[in-house]
Amino acid sequence: MSTIQIDHLTADFYKAISFKNEETPDFTPLKILFYGDGILVNNSFNKPITFTAESFIQAMESQIAAGGMSQFMQHELHSKTEIFGRVARRVSVYEYNFADHDLEWLPRGINFIQFVQIEGNWRILSMAWSDENESHLIPEEYLG
Numbered sequence: 732m733s734t735i736q737i738d739h740l741t742a743d744f745y746k747a748i749s750f751k752n753e754e755t756p757d758f759t760p761l762k763i764l765f766y767g768d769g770i771l772v773n774n775s776f777n778k779p780i781t782f783t784a785e786s787f788i789q790a791m792e793s794q795i796a797a798g799g800m801s802q803f804m805q806h807e808l809h810s811k812t813e814i815f816g817r818v819a820r821r822v823s824v825y826e827y828n829f830a831d832h833d834l835e836w837l838p839r840g841i842n843f844i845q846f847v848q849i850e851g852n853w854r855i856l857s858m859a860w861s862d863e864n865e866s867h868l869i870p871e872e873y874l875g
Contacts, residue, residue: 734812736853737819737846740764744855745806745825748791752802756795758788766847766854775840775862804828808839809874817848824873825860839863841873 744764750756761784769784782790794800805827812821821844826837840862847856863869 732814734814734819737812737814737821738810740846740853740855741807741810741821741823741844749804749806750802751804754802756791758791761788764855766849766856769855770857772857772859773861774859775864779859800829802829811873819846819848819853820844821846822873824869839869841869 743760747758747760747764748756765784769787771782771784771787773780773782791800791803805825807823807825809824810821812819821842823842823844824839825842826839828837840860842858842860844858845856846853848854861867
C-alpha cells in the first residue's frame with residue numbers, strides 16, 4: 732500500500748510549524764491535518780505536555796507573541812510507515828532548531844504519529860514525541 736499521501740501529510744505538518752525570523756507563521760493549515768481535535772504529546776520532559784491541535788497552535792502563537800520564539804524549524808530526517816486497512820503509524824525521526832537554520836548539528840528526536848483514513852483521505856489522529864538526549868539516543872534502525 733502506498734504511503735505517498737501520508738508522506739505529504741507529514742511534510743505538511745513539519746512545514747506548517749516551521750518559520751524563519753522574518754516570517755509571520757500561519758498555523759491555519761495545521762487545523763485541517765488532524766482528525767477531530769487531534770492529540771499531541773510532548774514527552775521530552777519529566778511530565779508529558781498534552782495538546783489538542785488548537786491548543787498546540789495557541790501555545791506556539793503565545794510563545795511567539797511573548798518573544799520566546801522568533802523562529803523555528805523542524806523537518807523529517809527518516810521515517811518508517813506501516814499501514815493496515817484504514818489506520819497507519821509512522822516513526823518520524825526529526826531534527827529541529829530555534830535559532831540558526833543552517834547549523835551543522837541540530838538536535839533530533841522521534842515522533843510517533845498515528846493516522847486514520849476517512850473517505851479516502853488520511854488525517855493525523857495523534858502524535859507523541861521525545862527529543863533525543865544522553866539517556867535516550869535514537870537507535871540506528873530508525874536512521875536509515
